[in-house]
Amino acid sequence: MLYLEILGNLPEMARDEAKAMLELAGGEIAGQDYLFLKLDAGEEAFPCLDRLSLAHEYGELVVEADSIEELLEKAREVEWPIRGTFKVDTETMANCRHDTLDLPRKLGAVIHARGFRVNLSRPDTLVRVYCGERVYAGIRLRFFDPKDFEGRKAHHRPFFRPISLHPRVSRALVNLTKARKEILDPFMGAGGILMEAGLLGLKVYGVDIKPEMVEGAETNLRHYGIKDYTLKLGDATKLEELFPNKEFEAIATDPPYGTSATLAGRRRDELYRKALESMYRVLKKGGRLAIAFPADFDGKAEAEKLGFRLVGRYYQRVHKSLDRYFYVFEK
Template identity: 80%
Template sequence: MLYVEILGNIPEMARDEVRAMLELAGGKITGQDYLFLKIDADEKAFPYLNRLGLAHEYGELIVEADSVEELLEKAGKEEWPIRGTFKVETETMANCRFDVLDLPRKLGAVIYAKGFKVNLSKPETLVRVYCGERLYAGIRLHFFDPKDFEKKKAHRRPFFRPISLPPRLSRALVNLTRAKAEILDPFMGAGGILIEAGLMGLKVYGVDIKPEMVRGAEINLRHYGINNYELRLGDATRLEELFPDKKFEAIATDPPYGTSATLAGRKRDELYRKALESMYNVLKEGGRLAIAFPADFDGETEGERAGLRLLGKYYQRVHKSLERYFYVFEK
C-alpha cells in the first residue's frame, strides 16, 4: 500500500489528479482521511505519481490504527524498510482526534529497538505519521519540493507575462487529461502549461494568435530544456485548419479571461464557445480536455453543448475580482 498527501487549496482537484495518474498506472484510491489518500498500487505507479502537481508527498504505508497504543503495537511487529538512519515526524491534520505530541519519540523508540539508528538532523529515511480520523505511519518516498515549482513561475521565465497559471495548477491540468504521449494547448500564451507537460516527457503542441507569444513560448520551452514541441501561429477557434490531419489524445488550456485586447478584439463568450467546438473536432474519441473558465461563464453547459461529457468541475477563488472553475471533459 502507498499513501499520497495532497494539497488543501483545491482538494477535490488534487484527489482527482491522483486518481487520473492511478488510472494510467493500474492502481486506485482505497480511502481518504482529510488530505491523506490510501493507495492500492505498487512501484509501477511511481513514474506517474512523480508527475503530480497538487501533492505534498507520497510514500509507502506501513501501519494504520485507531489509537496510539494500537499504532505502537503494530509498529513493533512490522519489518520496517528503513535504509540507513531515520527520523519520525508527525503531520497533525485539521481533523486529528488523537494526542500525538509525544508520538514521534515513542514510535522512534519502537523502531530504534529493531536496530535502526536515529539521526534527527539529516536522516536517510523519514518516517511520517499522519493524524486524522485514524493514525497512519509510513516511509516517505518522494517529496514535491515547492522550490522546484517556484523557479518555474511566470516572473522567473526569460519571456515573462504576468497572466499565467501557477506551475502546480498547470501540471495538474495536464495530469487530469491522462496524457501519455502528447498534449495541445490552443491558448498557450507564454507556454506555462507546455513547460509542465514537456518536463513530464510529453510532446507538446501550442497555438497562439499573437506572434510575440509564439516566439516567447519557444524561448521559454528551450530555457527549460524542452525540444519536443510544435508551436503554431493561429486561431484557437480554427484548430482543424492548423492541424488538418491530426487528432489529439489530450488538450489542456487556460483561455484569456479579460479585455478585448487580451481577446484579440473578440467577444469573450463567443470565443469560448467556438474554441470548445474546435477543440472537440481535433480531440480523439475518448480524449480529454482540461480547461479553466471564469465563474460567470457556464462552462459545463457550453462544453456539453459542444458534445463533451463533463467528468470534473473544481472551483477556485483567486482574488475578489477573479473566481474560476476548472473543468475536465471527455469526448
C-alpha cells in the same frame, strides 16, 4: 500499499489528479482521511506519481490504526523497511482526533528496539506519522520540493507575462487529461502549460493568435530544455485548418479572461463557444480536455451541448474581480 499527502489549496483537484495518474498506472485510491490518501498501488505506480504537482509527498504505508496505542502495538510487530538511520516526524492534520504529544519519541523507541539507529539531524529514512480520524505510519519515498515549481513561476522565465497559471496548476491540468504522449494548448500564451507538459516528456503543440506570444513561448520552452514542440500562429477557433488530418490525445488550456481588446476583437463568450467547438473536433474520441473558465461562463452547459462529458469541476477564487472553474471533459 502506498500513501499520498495532497495539498490543501485545491483538494478535490489534487485528489482527482492523483486518481488520473493512478488510472494510468493501474492503481486506485483505496481511502481518504482529510489530505491523506491510501493508494492501492505498488512500485509500478512511481513513474506516474512522480508527475504529480498538487502533492506534498508519497511513501510506503506500513501501519494504520484507530488509536495511538494500537499504532504502537502494531509497530512492534511489523517489518520496517528502514535503510540506515531513521527519524520519526509527525503530521497533525486539521481533523486529528488523537493526542500526538510525545508520539515521535514513543514510536522512535519502538523502532529503535527493533535494531534501527536514530539520527535526528540527517536521517537516511524518514518515518512519517499522520494523525486524522485514524493514525498512520509510513516511510517517505518522495518529497515534492515546492522550489522546483516556484522556480518556474512567470517572473522567472525569460519571456515574462504576469498573467499566468501557477506551474503546479498548469501541471495538474496536464495530468488531469491523462496524456501519455502529447498535448495541445490552443491558447498557449507564454507557454506555461506546454512547459510543464514538456518537462514530463510529452510532445507539445501550441497555438496563439499573437506573434509575440509564439516567439516568447518558444524562448521559454528552449530555456527549460524542451525540444519536442510544434508552435503555430493562428486562431484557436480554427484548429482543423492549423492541424489538418490531426487528432489530439489531450488538450489543456487557459483561455484569456480579459476585455475585448485582449480577445482579438471578439466577444469573450463567443470566443469560448467557437473554441470549444474547434477543440471538440480535433480531440480524439475518449480524449480529455482540461480548461479554465471564469465563473460567470457556464462551461459545463456549453461543453455538454457539443457532446463532452463532465469528469470534474473545481472552483478557485483568484482575487476580488476573478473567480473561475477548472473543468475536465471527456469526448
